[in-house]
Each structure stands twice: as structure tokens, then as C-alpha cells.
Amino acid sequence: MDDRNAVIKGPYNQRSISARIEAFFLDNLAKVVTREQLIEVATDPKTGRVPENWHQRLSELRTDKGYTILSWRNRGDLRASEYMMPDAEQRSTASRRTRPNAATWNRVLEEHGYRCAWSEGGITCGLRKGDIDPVGGGTVCLTPDHKTPHALHAEIDPKDPTKWQPLCGRHQVMKKNYWDDETGWLNVVAIVQSSSEEQKRQVYDFLNRYFGDIEP
Template sequence: MANGKTPRGGARGKLRAHFLANIGRVMDSEELRVIADNQSEWARRVRELRTEEGYLILTHNDRSELKPGQYLLETAKPQPAFERAISKETRAYVLDRNGFTCQMCGAVAGELHPYDLTRKTRLHLGHVIDKSMGGTDDPSNLRAICSVCNEGASNATLTRPDLQKLLIQVRRATSADQLEVLKWLIAKFPQQAAKLT
């Protein structure tokens, strides 16, 4: 464009096209950053492809053979996705309630970011409980979060359960849900699962 800015959705569209052209190939964060024209929010665009468009883009959280910063699209067929349903009024309310300050690192909107002095702080809305884990778009489940924290947030702020609590939750689940957990574990650790059989 004439003003040098990428059109709205441009980086996301480029990333979508790149993933679809490279189904089954592991890509790293540097490759994806270049595809997105070095936009600082490339990781957010990848999350939007997962959560809003339903593309099954896997990371090290999904497959043990993937390292942090590696991504893999297994299929071109999107899964059911979440719609972006946060109104402008809700956004304004949450930002005002949070004092236009990132609720993770304390950075203030418009000021130089304390952990990245090369850019000013931009705030977004983040979910306290992620939508993928049953969270809603209700203001009580939303918080202001800056671009820097948002790039690596993806459920990272949730307390990790210890083994005993995790096993208790699995035991309490229905048999159908327990089978889904088993399928997920086998898919994440295929080599280890093969050794068990």
C-alpha cells in the first residue's frame, strides 16, 4: 500500500497461504516472521488462524517432537472455530477498568514497553480462561494485555497442576473424556506410545 502498511488481515492472509502451501512441514518462528513481513504480531496472527479460522496448527504443546518455536499444519480442513465476538463497548470498558495497563507486566498503553524499548506499548484484550478451555467473552474473563506479553501468553499464565491433581481430574472425568485424553497423549508422544505396545 502507499502508506507502507500491510492491509488489515494481510499478514494473516500471507501466513494462511504459507501454511496451506506447506502442509505437513515443520516451520520455525523466524520463517513465519519473514512471511508476515516482519510484523511484530505474527504470533498473534498464527493464534487467530487457530482460534478464529480453525486451522489445526500444532506446536510443542501438541506434539513432543516439535520444539518451542516450531509450527506444523497437519490438514487444510479447518475445525470449528471461535468467532471474534467482543464488542467495542466491552473492549473500551475492560481497557478503562484495567487503567490502560497490561495486567501481566504493567506496561502502559502508548509508552515505550519496559521489556522492548524499540516499540510503544499496544494493548489488546486477553482471556483469563482461554476460549479453547471454555472461557467466555464476558468482561469478567477479559483483561488488558500488551503485544509483548500476548505473543507468548497462550495459556501460559494458568497454574500448571501437579501430577496428583491432574490424575484426580482424569479419574473424575467420564470414560469418553478419558479416552480423548488418551488419544491426545498418544498423538503428542507417538514414539513413547509405540514402546508401550
């Protein structure tokens, strides 16, 4: 049965993007919803402004509120840009994300030159607040990231600037995809997916050797 037609789409007049997306999912439990529908719901009902950061709000519903929101990464029968909240249950282990206090956050920003600190293969992202993200599009907003996943270290110091770094929205999402908040384990598949051709080749060679498909 194709239940895509049965999706309820509001209207949702909640003030925050996150609250509108949450209401939308709760109205459509166990139904397949699409990226387009999510963007429609996330769009400001008053101004008609389409938010750039709806994907980040989705991540927060998972990590902060403990909802299960499945995507093709979790379920083979979902296609890319399809999502599903199977039930309204919120994992009790989900902790509200702790933030550094204002003074600490200012120091963290200062120490990183007010730039995204994401580093990959020796190259730092370096996007600044207000820049246009050349990869993901949209205006960059820097938010605090606890360097080690919060699920592993519930006791973190909001006053210790060495524990934090500024990340742009795209790299916040990327980091969340890298770590499974429930288990604290690395999401190796997501990492390989986002790696370079060269790195994928290395992994491929490694696996070939590992499984003995080719002679070392």
C-alpha cells in the same frame, strides 16, 4: 527426509499478516517451517516492515480459525522455533473471538488505567499502549481478553465490562498458551515452563513427594 528445503515461500501479497501466514501454511501442509520463514512471510511486502506481533497472529489462526499448527510444545520431533500445519482442516468448534463493544472496551481500559492487567505473583504487568515491552521487545498494543477462556463460556456478554480486561500482546499469547482451546484444560506444562525458578522448585519438590522418590 529433510523437507525443509522444499518449503514454498510465496510471494504473498495479502494485506494482512494473518492472511499471509495462513497462505504460507496452506502452501506447506505437513512440512516443517521455521520461525525465520514465518517472519519473512509476515513482513509487509510493500514497506518491508517486520511485524512484532506475528506470533499473536499465529495464535489467532489456531483459536479463531481452528487450524492445527503444531510446535515443539505438541510434537517432540519439532525443534524450538519450528512449526507445522499437518492439514488444512479447520475445527468447526473454533469460534470467532467475541469482543466487547466499543463502549464496554473503553470502560475496561479506563478501569484498568489503560494498562495491561496481567497479574503474576501479585505483580501487575502494567504496560501501556505505545510502551516498548522490556521483555518481549516491540511496541505494546492492548487488546481485550475475556477473563475466562471463551471455549468454556461461549455465551459471553460484550456489554459487561467485568468480563473483560486489557492485555498486552505478550500476555495474550501467554494466556493462550496456558489454556488448551480445544479442551478448555489448563496447559500445565506451559505454565510451569514460564514460572519462576522458585516456583519450578516447588513443583519439583511436590512431584518428588507425589511419586515417592523422596521421603516426605
